[in-house]
Amino acid sequence: MKSLAELEEIRKKTLEQISLRKSNDGMRVIVGMATCGIAAGARPVMTAFVEELNKRNMTDVTVTMTGCIGVCRLEPIVEVIDKDGNKTTYVKMTPEKAVRIVAEHIVNGRVCADYTIGEADK
Amino acid sequence: MQLYRSHVLVCGGTGCTSSNSEKIIAEFDVQLARNNLQNEVKIVKTGCFGLCAEGPIIVVYPEGAMYTMVKVEDVKEITEEHLLKGRIVKRLLLSSGHDAKDADEASSSLENSEFFKRQMRVALRNCGIINPEQIDEYIAYDGYKALGKALTELKPADVIEILKKSGLRGRGGGGFPTGLKWDFAAKQPEGKKYVCCNADEGDPGAFMDRSVLEGDPHSLIEAMAIAAYAIGSDQGYVYVRAEYPIAVKRLQIAIEQAKEYGLLGKNIFGTDFNFDLEIRLGAGAFVCGEETALMTSVEGHRGEPRPRPPFPAVKGLWDKPTILNNVETYANVPVIILKGAEWFTSIGTEKSKGTKVFAVGGNINNTGLVEVPMGTTLREVVYDIGGGIPKGKKFKAAQTGGPSGGCIPASHLDTPIDYDSLIQLGSMMGSGGLIVMDEDSCMVDIAKFFLEFTVEESCGKCPPCRIGTKRMLEVLERITEGKGEEGDIEKLEILAKNIKASALCGLGQTAPNPVLSTLRYFKDEYMAHVVDKKCPAGVCKSMMKYVIDADACKSCGICAKQCPVSAISGEKKVPYVIDQDKCIKCGVCMEKCPFKAIFKNV
Incomplete structure (x- = not known):
């Protein structure tokens, strides 16, 4: 260890890896992982979210799971909650849609309206 | 980098390890692989969470859900339900505090439980949060930043000044101001000096130092390096109990990692400061926790104390100036350097600053480790954090300070705990063991227990301790056997006074404390033993007998069949009788009687 800067570098790098254990105010991605969700393919969707966020190094976004929301016919369902608590519900998700949601909604704050529950029922 | x-987080402290947390970790590896989750979920072995009574403990993030008393068989359910499907396994959640009804409530159960909410963690800040075998995780939580700050921004004198201003006092026993101790050593002429750590935690029931060593070993290494810089030393020794294998192993790993990163060794942080650290295993005697005996033992001799002065700060290890602090004291140092003396003085009471870790045990629901600001009342520790006394029994006394301390009776439950208030009550802080006793405890028996310990552990160098404590124990044994004589209590008092005044080291000088403090608050109990030959709590066996109530006895004969020494006799339609000469007072008959006709006569 030759300098404080070197120490700071290790600190930052490790903190990103373990930020999960600190209270987090960032965005949350909640994937419905009940039997209906899993049967409809929620796992690859969630994996896609994790991988995409990983690629972009977005450690302040948490990916969690939840049970059945009740609209099983629209599974896989994913909810994205932004920093202000606004909830967007995406339905009939696929890994490809997940990648787009990360890029547009999570990074740039533009809701992908065509994937939302409101669109699906029209 | 893998996110x-x-x-x-699985607790890997001694408590949880002994209840199988290693196997739980292995099972998680199997279950994660089975469900193909190994790249999404990370298993981290941490230090002690403090709630040892509920172990093994597992905390799952990001939810922060805390599972308690987890068995190896539960791992499959946690993996399939929580980790795979996101459904928290409610039946395993921490039950004390509140019932988590849904996942949202459970998500904050760790921080919200009464046990954790009322604590303030400074010395234990990283225990149960980081992986102690990963130096990077310690660094992530501001580790080694204080050392960096000290070496690059502060002069040695500045470090000592901050410590002095902070009011930090030794957490191992006497409560001597740490900054002052360092100052004495720093003012000695330049030359070889040593920094030592006392990790020879020997008080019955105390395990806070073990938890820091197991859960956050780097904080000790960092603090010792800071101390070395402050007094002008380049060599440190950690004297750690050999009976703490996990602590020794983690400390060894931590030292190796620190050396690899250049945080121990030569030219640390590019300065001309060098520091090396070695572990010395304890010799297994209680007296080796006394500072002069400890240093004698580090030197390779038989651990015996020597008279002071000269104090270690002047003439310590190999006759060189040496500072010796205990683990918990050191664990506070990096935080003080980083957050400043003012922050530290804002916690605690006028003369006792900061927090104190207590190992709470005995008749209490939440056995474990708690850290509270100085000045917290005993009532808060016992009832609010400790969860009260099991089976709704009454609080009788709390023993603090181990064999050097004393008992605090129920009438002082609301005293704010700090160094000075405990001394006033006739006890002491000691290292922080806190043993709670309920109404069924006999105070004479407790005093005897601690004196037995001191007699056993006396090194024998000075007669007051070697002979005096033995004589005191003989008197106590007599009293508890119902053979107490008039004048015995006075004899105890005279012996105690003389031992206190003449013993060579702190251990001998404080050895009579358990007797003195119980005499002070529970003299009537001693009198009952000596004069009435009765033990009010029904603990001292020779003074109580089991009796069969002739009216309630149905002559079923179950007690006679169960009695291991055939002391009970009788026949049909005649009440049974216990032969008191044969009875060994095991209590089996009382337990087995279906009509509750047998009771203890005290």
Whole structure:
């Protein structure tokens, strides 16, 4: 260890890896992982979210799971909650849609309206 | 770099390890692989969470759900339900505090439980949060930043000044101001000096130092390096109990990692400061926790104390100036350097600053480790954090300070705990063991227990301790056997006074404390033993007998069949009788009687 800067570098790098254990105010991605969700393919969707966020190094976004929301016919369902608590519900998700949601909604704050529950029922 | 969506923290402290947490970790590896989650979920072995009574403990992030008393068989359910499907396994959640009804409530159960909410963690800040075998995780939580700050921004004198201003006092026993101790050593002429750590935690029931060593070993290494810089030393020794294998192993790993990173060794942080650290295993005697005996033992001799002065700060290890602090004291140092003396003085009471870790045990629901600001009342520790006394029994006394301390009776439950208030009550802080006793405890028996310990552990160098404590124990044994004589209590008092005044080291000088403090608050109990030959709590066996109530006895004969020494006789339609000469007072008959006709006569 030759300098404080070197120490700071290790600190930052490790903190990103373990930020999960600190209270987090960032965005949350909640994937419905009940039997209906899993049967409809929620796992690859969630994996896609994790991988995409990983690629972009977005450690302040948490990916969690939840049970059945009740609209099983629209599974896989994913909810994205932004920093202000606004909830967007995406339905009939696929890994490809997940990648787009990360890029547009999570990074740039533009809701992908065509994937939302409101669109699906029209 | 691999990011995980969930971290599963499994306690790897001694308490949870002994209840199988190693096997739980292995099972998680199997279950994660089975469900193909190994790239999404990370298993982290941490230090002690403090709630040892509920172990093994597992915390799952990002939810922060805390599972308690987890069995190896539960791992499959946690993996399939929580980690795979996101459904928290409610039946395993921490039950004390409140019932988590849904996942949202459970998500904050760790921080919200009464046990954790009322604590303030400074010395234990990283225990149960980081992986102690990963130096990077310690660094992530501001580790080694204080050392960096000290070496690059502060002069040695500045470090000592901050410590002095902070009011930090030794957490191992006497409560001597740490900054002052360092100052004495720093003012000695330049030359070889040593920094030592006392990790020879020997008080019955105390395990806070073990938890820091197991859960956050780097904080000790960092603090010792800071101390070395402050007094002008380049060599340190940690004297750690050999009976703490996990602590020794983690400290060894931590030292190796620190050396690899250049945080120990030569030219640390590019300065001309060098520091090396070695572990010395304890010799297994209680007296080796006394500072002069400890240093004698580090030198390779038989651990015996020597008279002071000269104090270690002047003439310590190999006759060189040496500072010796205990683990918990050191664990506070990096935080003080980083956050400043003012922050530290804002916690605690006028003369006792900061927090104190207590190992709470005995008749209490939440056995474990708690850290509270100085000045917290005993009532808060016992009832609010400790969860009260099991089976709704009454609080009788709390023993603090181990064999050097004393008992605090129920009438002083609301006294704010700090160094000075405990001394006033006739006890002491000691290292922080806190043993709670309920109404069924006999105070004479407790005093005897601690004196037995001192007699056993006396090194024998000075007669007051070697002979005096033995004589005191003989008197106590007599009293508890119902053979107490008039004048015995006075004899105890005279012996105690003389031992206190003449013993060579702190251990001998404080050895009579358990007797003195119980005499002070529970003299009537001693009188009952000596004069009435009765033990009010029904603990001292020779003074109580089991009796059969002739009216309630149905002559079923179950007690006679169960009695291991055939002391009970009788026949049909005649009440049974216990032969008191044969009875060994095991209590089996009372337990087995279906009509509750047998009771203890005290």
